[in-house]
Amino acid sequence: MxxxxxxxxxxxxxxxxxxxxxxxxLVGSAAPHTVVGLAARHPGAGVPTDLRQLADFYxxxxxxxxxxVYTAVSALVRTPQDIEALVLGLGADLSEQGVVYAEVTxxxxxxxxxxxxxxxxxxxxxxxxxxxxxxxxxxxxxVYDISSSDGPAxxxxxxxxxxxxxxxxxxxxxxxxxxQGVRRSDYRxxxxxxxxxxxxxxxxxxxxxxxxxxxxAVRDLGAERIGHGIAAAHDPLLLExxxxxxxxxxxxxxxxxxxxxxxxxAEHPLPGLLSSGVPVVLASDDPPMFGTSLLQEYQxxxxxxxxxxxxxxxxxxxxxxxGFSTGNLPAVGKNDCSAPAADRESAFDxxxxxxGADRLGL
Ligand SMILES: [Zn+2]
Numbered sequence: 333m334x335x336x337x338x339x340x341x342x343x344x345x346x347x348x349x350x351x352x353x354x355x356x357x358l359v360g361s362a363a364p365h366t367v368v369g370l371a372a373r374h375p376g377a378g379v380p381t382d383l384r385q386l387a388d389f390y391x392x393x394x395x396x397x398x399x400x401v402y403t404a405v406s407a408l409v410r411t412p413q414d415i416e417a418l419v420l421g422l423g424a425d426l427s428e429q430g431v432v433y434a435e436v437t438x439x440x441x442x443x444x445x446x447x448x449x450x451x452x453x454x455x456x457x458x459x460x461x462x463x464x465x466x467x468x469x470x471x472x473x474x475v476y477d478i479s480s481s482d483g484p485a486x487x488x489x490x491x492x493x494x495x496x497x498x499x500x501x502x503x504x505x506x507x508x509x510x511x512q513g514v515r516r517s518d519y520r521x522x523x524x525x526x527x528x529x530x531x532x533x534x535x536x537x538x539x540x541x542x543x544x545x546x547x548x549a550v551r552d553l554g555a556e557r558i559g560h561g562i563a564a565a566h567d568p569l570l571l572e573x574x575x576x577x578x579x580x581x582x583x584x585x586x587x588x589x590x591x592x593x594x595x596x597x598a599e600h601p602l603p604g605l606l607s608s609g610v611p612v613v614l615a616s617d618d619p620p621m622f623g624t625s626l627l628q629e630y631q632x633x634x635x636x637x638x639x640x641x642x643x644x645x646x647x648x649x650x651x652x653x654x655g656f657s658t659g660n661l662p663a664v665g666k667n668d669c670s671a672p673a674a675d676r677e678s679a680f681d682x683x684x685x686x687x688g689a690d691r692l693g694l
Pocket of ligand 1 (some may be wrong): 355357508538559617
């Protein structure tokens with residue numbers, strides 16, 4: 333039986349549901365045809381120039397293998413025009429899925445190493461975001477993140493790029509790359525400087541490490557959201573702390589399965605996290621690399637994790653509510669699970685869905 337026939341949100345409902353993607357990496361969002369096009373221009377980079385071979389290239393053995401592949405694809409991006417092309421491609425993909433807002437993670441050191449000056453990077457991101465807004469109405473904001481593989485010098489360069497050459501709409505400061513053997517607390521000073529400049533703290537933590545690193549992200553880096561943070565599921569005190577301080581986990585189920593952080597989608601901790609009451613947003617991470625999109629994450633949450641229509645609508649509302657943009661977002665900002673039900677329904681209907689909440693059992 334189709335989801336709609338069972339009174340669940342249909343695929344069309346999920347597209348119409350206004351959504352935000354708060355954890356998506358710019359390079360990792362590149363559509364396969366974009367990647368093979370770049371690879372053809374740079375044949376020595378070790379990235380396939382054929383779509384079928386690229387699919388094999390994206391079959392990750394573990395998290396370390398994923399990071400090596402990600403680095404090879406990142407190295408294909410060598411000019412400001414490449415950056416702008418990535419932004420335009422992402423904007424078109426988001427628009428098709430009914431995503432109205434995204435906070436997109438950019439790793440500036442990757443691009444400066446490839447020859448793009450931080451000022452050029454900022455300009456290209458700004459131009460791309462303006463074109464996306466004009467063409468699709470999708471709002472893009474930026475998170476500059478440190479890759480832990482770039483060491484302390486890379487952390488400082490990331491901070492310099494964020495403070496000296498911020499693109500319009502830079503809202504956050506992050507930390508990605510390998511987690512094993514990397515203490516979040518080692519980045520305390522750069523995060524303190526970024527936060528003092530007004531950037532929000534959104535480090536990855538607890539993706540492939542335990543809850544201790546999520547605690548460190550919160551206590552030492554002032555995390556306001558956590559990238560992944562799935563390890564929190566094993567620590568009731570941590571969950572309580574995240575609830576008390578309204579610190580959302582950016583949950584990317586297909587990513588966790590693809591990198592081996594979670595054995596299978598059916599075993600993903602998302603349902604348990606939701607029932608614990610911890611704030612959660614659903615996100616895509618590096619969607620084409622993980623064979624997904626934000627829309628597909630909602631579909632898989634419905635079909636494999638059996639989340640209810642109410643859960644899915646609340647997840648979308650949490651995504652909008654947990655973003656840091658100060659710009660004008662659509663009326664879905666009112667789609668708050670603490671708002672009266674009538675407000676929720678009108679906000680949801682404003683997204684273009686027909687049929688009303690009755691059919692959904694809300
Ligand atoms: Zn990520």
